[in-house]
Amino acid sequence: MLVLDRVTLRFGGLVALDEVSFTVTPGSLHALIGPNGAGKSSCFNVISGLYRPTSGAVRLGEQNLLELRPHRLAGLGIGRAFQNTALSTHSTVLDNVLLGRHTLTRGGFIACSLRWTRREEKRHAARAREICDFLGIGAAVDQPLGSLPYGVTKKVDIARALAVEPNLLLLDEPAAGLNTEETAELAATIGQIRTDLGIAILLVEHDMDLVMGIADQVTVLDFGRVIADGTPGDVQTDPDVIKAYLGATT
Amino acid sequence: MSKLLWIPVAVVLLALPLYLDASWLKAGQYMMIGAVGAIGLTLLSGQAGQLSLAHGFFLLVGATSYSVLSGTDDDLVGLGLNPLLALIGAVAISALAGVAFAPVAGRVRGIYLGVASLALVFLGLYLGQAAGSLTGGTSTGRAPATFELFGFSFSNEGTLIVAGVPLRGTERLWYLFLILLALSYWLAKGAVGTRIGRSWRAVRDNEAAATAMGVDVRRTKAGVFAVSSAYAGLAGVMIVLWFDILKPDENEFGTYGINTSIAFLAMAIIGGLGSIPGAVAGAVVVYGLPQLLTLYSTDLGWFTGSVTPVLVSSFVYGAAIVLVVLFEPGGLAAIGRRIKELRS
Numbered sequence: 001m002l003v004l005d006r007v008t009l010r011f012g013g014l015v016a017l018d019e020v021s022f023t024v025t026p027g028s029l030h031a032l033i034g035p036n037g038a039g040k041s042s043c044f045n046v047i048s049g050l051y052r053p054t055s056g057a058v059r060l061g062e063q064n065l066l067e068l069r070p071h072r073l074a075g076l077g078i079g080r081a082f083q084n085t086a087l088s089t090h091s092t093v094l095d096n097v098l099l100g101r102h103t104l105t106r107g108g109f110i111a112c113s114l115r116w117t118r119r120e121e122k123r124h125a126a127r128a129r130e131i132c133d134f135l136g137i138g139a140a141v142d143q144p145l146g147s148l149p150y151g152v153t154k155k156v157d158i159a160r161a162l163a164v165e166p167n168l169l170l171l172d173e174p175a176a177g178l179n180t181e182e183t184a185e186l187a188a189t190i191g192q193i194r195t196d197l198g199i200a201i202l203l204v205e206h207d208m209d210l211v212m213g214i215a216d217q218v219t220v221l222d223f224g225r226v227i228a229d230g231t232p233g234d235v236q237t238d239p240d241v242i243k244a245y246l247g248a249t250t
Numbered sequence: 251m252s253k254l255l256w257i258p259v260a261v262v263l264l265a266l267p268l269y270l271d272a273s274w275l276k277a278g279q280y281m282m283i284g285a286v287g288a289i290g291l292t293l294l295s296g297q298a299g300q301l302s303l304a305h306g307f308f309l310l311v312g313a314t315s316y317s318v319l320s321g322t323d324d325d326l327v328g329l330g331l332n333p334l335l336a337l338i339g340a341v342a343i344s345a346l347a348g349v350a351f352a353p354v355a356g357r358v359r360g361i362y363l364g365v366a367s368l369a370l371v372f373l374g375l376y377l378g379q380a381a382g383s384l385t386g387g388t389s390t391g392r393a394p395a396t397f398e399l400f401g402f403s404f405s406n407e408g409t410l411i412v413a414g415v416p417l418r419g420t421e422r423l424w425y426l427f428l429i430l431l432a433l434s435y436w437l438a439k440g441a442v443g444t445r446i447g448r449s450w451r452a453v454r455d456n457e458a459a460a461t462a463m464g465v466d467v468r469r470t471k472a473g474v475f476a477v478s479s480a481y482a483g484l485a486g487v488m489i490v491l492w493f494d495i496l497k498p499d500e501n502e503f504g505t506y507g508i509n510t511s512i513a514f515l516a517m518a519i520i521g522g523l524g525s526i527p528g529a530v531a532g533a534v535v536v537y538g539l540p541q542l543l544t545l546y547s548t549d550l551g552w553f554t555g556s557v558t559p560v561l562v563s564s565f566v567y568g569a570a571i572v573l574v575v576l577f578e579p580g581g582l583a584a585i586g587r588r589i590k591e592l593r594s
Binding site for chain 2: 048049050069070071072073074075080082086087088089090091095098099100101102103105106107108109112113114115117118121160161164
């Protein structure tokens with residue numbers, strides 16, 4: 001269970017997040033939405049440890065995430081996919097996905113160069129292939145990433161996050177840069193991850209159609225504050241949300 | 251390269267000392283020294299994306315460490331260790347020197363890191379001259395202990411005849427260098443293909459993503475500096491064995507100077523950054539050319555006055571870098587891959 005407790009983030013005089021609190025319950029698909037500049041990405045970066053909030057707390061279970069250096073989060077079972085698919089373009093799909101196994105494996109230069117980890121590598125490569133098959137990119141596993149269409153690389157990014165074996169998956173605007181057809185396919189994939197793997201997903205997105213179709217719980221941010229928190233149905237009819245998205249109607 | 255192709259390559263390399271005379275073998279050994287150092291730099295700059303111009307300094311660290319650890323001179327500091335232990339110790343000390351640079355490497359990136367690392371070359375220049383009791387000083391230098399492996403001396407000592415050819419110091423050193431290069435190559439290949447190599451590439455391509463996947467970026471950078479410096483240190487040990495003397499540089503251009511750092515970077519770039527076979531090919535171009543031109547200098551008759559083989563080959567590899575950057579950023583490795591694709 002991921003809990004944000006009155007998280008405030010200031011950049012000088014600018015308040016990016018203002019006492020933001022919400023809870024992602026295990027196994028749920030939680031969406032974080034809001035108009036441009038609402039603080040979605042800031043909130044996301046606080047959770048993944050890239051920004052340190054001015055005040056407030058972020059907890060995963062009993063663990064206060066703010067006490068840890070950011071690279072420790074993967075070991076706690078938090079997988080993250082990036083908005084701009086931060087992958088190694090020269091490496092193969094498999095190599096990229098295997099990076100997600102980093103915290104689940106051991107071995108530095110000496111162990112690796114002497115091939116002591118060979119058997120372990122094989123085992124993890126098999127698991128990485130399985131994850132790729134699950135996401136429908138099994139055929140591209142041995143291809144260099146640079147040769148693949150954007151829609152496929154998005155899935156590679158998600159596959160890498162899943163390779164961490166997370167119980168919480170953070171997805172940062174996965175639909176950015178995708179066409180309608182690809183977005184629909186992505187929505188199906190996200191739904192499948194939730195139902196088949198039973199992991200909680202925190203989805204940051206501004207594509208309302210995508211969110212409303214699949215989310216269990218929606219938190220709406222505007223100007224750094226939570227203006228609504230509830231099921232998609234509740235949120236859609238909330239007057240504050242309509243105002244934030246469509247502008248004030250008097 | 252396919253596994254079968256290694257057999258003829260190995261046979262040729264093993265048979266060469268039976269046919270070539272010592273001056274050619276010396277040239278080949280020099281290329282092997284370059285190859286070992288270049289493999290280390292291509293891991294650091296190519297795989298992990300950390301620009302370094304400090305390779306010359308780590309060469310000096312390795313060279314000095316070997317001379318001190320194995321040295322038996324009365325008037326200089328020397329521990330008189332077994333040469334094999336001294337070699338291993340020199341590699342370990344070089345790796346530690348690389349780790350000591352990590353606080354800087356963790357703070358600056360790209361060209362700034364390159365310039366910061368360049369400072370080490372000047373530190374080496376100063377230390378080489380100031381610590382005369384270790385290095386022997388610029389005027390005389392110090393002779394390194396002859397390398398020995400389980401009582402077998404890599405010098406002209408004793409007689410060893412194979413296929414009617416006496417194997418003297420130069421021939422023996424050829425085999426030693428061949429073993430060291432093969433080991434360096436094999437270890438680097440193993441590292442690049444597995445967990446540690448992936449963490450290097452992740453740090454190179456996107457630090458935020460690397461962090462999110464659990465890679466400790468600071469530690470990874472320190473580690474790859476250690477590995478790269480260890481390779482440079484080994485190349486440094488090889489270079490004192492090759493010259494049969496450790497002689498610190500008198501100015502910033504020399505065996506352990508800026509020009510050496512740049513030559514290693516040239517090898518890595520010409521070979522294709524990050525490629526291990528490429529680094530070896532780059533070393534053959536960058537370190538082989540001056541050697542071959544020197545061997546042919548009288549036949550060619552080009553070299554008069556200030557036009558030396560070293561100068562001419564600097565121009566050639568300078569031009570090669572420009573050509574690589576303009577036309578084939580993947581270097582010789584990419585050209586090799588393309589030939590392979592055409593054939594299949």
